[in-house]
Every structure is written in C-alpha cells, then in structure tokens.
Amino acid sequence: MALLDGTRVLVTGGTSGLGRAMAEALLEAGASVALTGRERARAEATAAALGPLAVGIGMDVRDEGAVNAGIDDVCTRLGGIDLLVNNAGIGMRTVNPRFLTDPQSFWEVSPPGFRDVVETKLTGSFLVARALVPRMLAAEAGRIVCISMNESTMTRRGFVPYGPSGAGVEALARVMAADLEGSPVTVNILLPGGATATGMVPDDIAAKTRSGLLHPAVMAPPIVWLASPDAAGIHGERIVATEFEAWLAAR
Numbered sequence: 001m002a003l004l005d006g007t008r009v010l011v012t013g014g015t016s017g018l019g020r021a022m023a024e025a026l027l028e029a030g031a032s033v034a035l036t037g038r039e040r041a042r043a044e045a046t047a048a049a050l051g052p053l054a055v056g057i058g059m060d061v062r063d064e065g066a067v068n069a070g071i072d073d074v075c076t077r078l079g080g081i082d083l084l085v086n087n088a089g090i091g092m093r094t095v096n097p098r099f100l101t102d103p104q105s106f107w108e109v110s111p112p113g114f115r116d117v118v119e120t121k122l123t124g125s126f127l128v129a130r131a132l133v134p135r136m137l138a139a140e141a142g143r144i145v146c147i148s149m150n151e152s153t154m155t156r157r158g159f160v161p162y163g164p165s166g167a168g169v170e171a172l173a174r175v176m177a178a179d180l181e182g183s184p185v186t187v188n189i190l191l192p193g194g195a196t197a198t199g200m201v202p203d204d205i206a207a208k209t210r211s212g213l214l215h216p217a218v219m220a221p222p223i224v225w226l227a228s229p230d231a232a233g234i235h236g237e238r239i240v241a242t243e244f245e246a247w248l249a250a251r
Contacts, residue, residue, distance in 0.1 A: 004029040010071075010081045011034070012059070025219070026227060034056075034078055035054065035057065037059070040057070071135075083142070086124075088128075089117075089120055090120050095117065113161070118165045122172065132144075133180070142186075143186050145226050147190055148189045178236075186235040188237045191241065192218055193218070193240040197214065
C-alpha cells in the first residue's frame, strides 16, 4: 500500500512550477489530488498527464464565487479534502519582466499589477482556506499547508508586490494557526529555501544564475511528509524544504 492511499488533496495553482511538483509527489505517494488553475482546460490537461488519481479544476482563487464552486466540485469528486496546499500565485514577471536585472521601484508598479499579484497569492489563500476550514472542522480532521518564501525575498529591493504578498501569506498562516489551535485542523508553512526553476523566473537570465536555481522537486519530501500519518499533530511550524531532513532529524 502506498504511503498516502486514501488521502485527498487540493493543490491550488497546480498546473506548473512548485504546485505541479508537489502534486506529482503526492500522486506518486498514492494520494488523490485535485489541482487548480484559472484556465479549466489547462488544469484538466495537466491532471490527465499526471494520471487517473489527478483531477483538474478550473478555479480563479481571486473570486469568492469561483472558490466556493471549486471547493464543492472537489468535494463531490474526491469525497472530501484532507489536505489543502495553498500554493496559487503569480510572480514578478507580470509587473516587471526584467525584475532581476532592472528592479522597478514600488511607485512605478501599476495598481492593477499590484492587485493581481496580491489578490492571487494572499486573498486567494484566505478565500480557499475560508471556504474549506468549516468543512474540515465539521469532519474533525484536516491539514493546511501555506506556501511561503524566504524572508529576504519578502523585503528585497524591486520586489513589490511579490515580496509583500508572500509576507502577507505567512502572517495569514500564523493567524490561521493561532485561530485553529486546539482544533482538529492543523496549519503549517512550507517554503523552498531559495529561488526555484519555475516560470516565475525570466527566460533570459544568465546561465550561471539559472544553474543555481533549486529544482521544484525540492518540495516533494516535505509535502509528502506533511500529508502523511507521521505529521499528525504538527501545527504552527515553518519548514524550509532545503533544510527539511535536518529539521526532521532534530525533532
């Protein structure tokens, strides 16, 4: 029997990057995984490529109605959700395609660009968790993992709005953990521990810089562990994927 047989997972933003890497790892461990994307066709195509235990869901996490409908759809198709991976986000490329070489000051960022990044990462995390937690409390079981970033990225020059959106998610996750203390629902934070080779990084960066990027699969061991029986009761932790083995050994 696989490690996660019978475990039902929702990964937001699961069509590429960290989300897809985590979905793949969870599926390989035996979980059933619903992955979301703004475009339903893309989400369904990704799920089809990942295998029969994957389900693609069209969900715009910025929209309360779309989130509620998406949660209903996932629960109908999977029979419930045991783990939410709050991952959906968009990066700096949407507001400044050359953000690594030509940082843009915060006052140069367009308000629509700012809102889109913050509403996807921060508001989306809030809306999805808000829709799902009452179901988890009623079921007397549930886990949430919020995907964060290094603190240096949160405050890096030229990283508005991406950095603040990540800082907001981390603060949100900590408040969620406090609100759920003593309940059957756990909340933890997971981050890669460095820049990763995803679509958020410009295509034209120097080869030396690209060679130093982390592979998205760095998220696989910790997310599978957080979904497993071994992580029962783990709550309010901030786990860095590059340091996961050392963190686990020290427990």
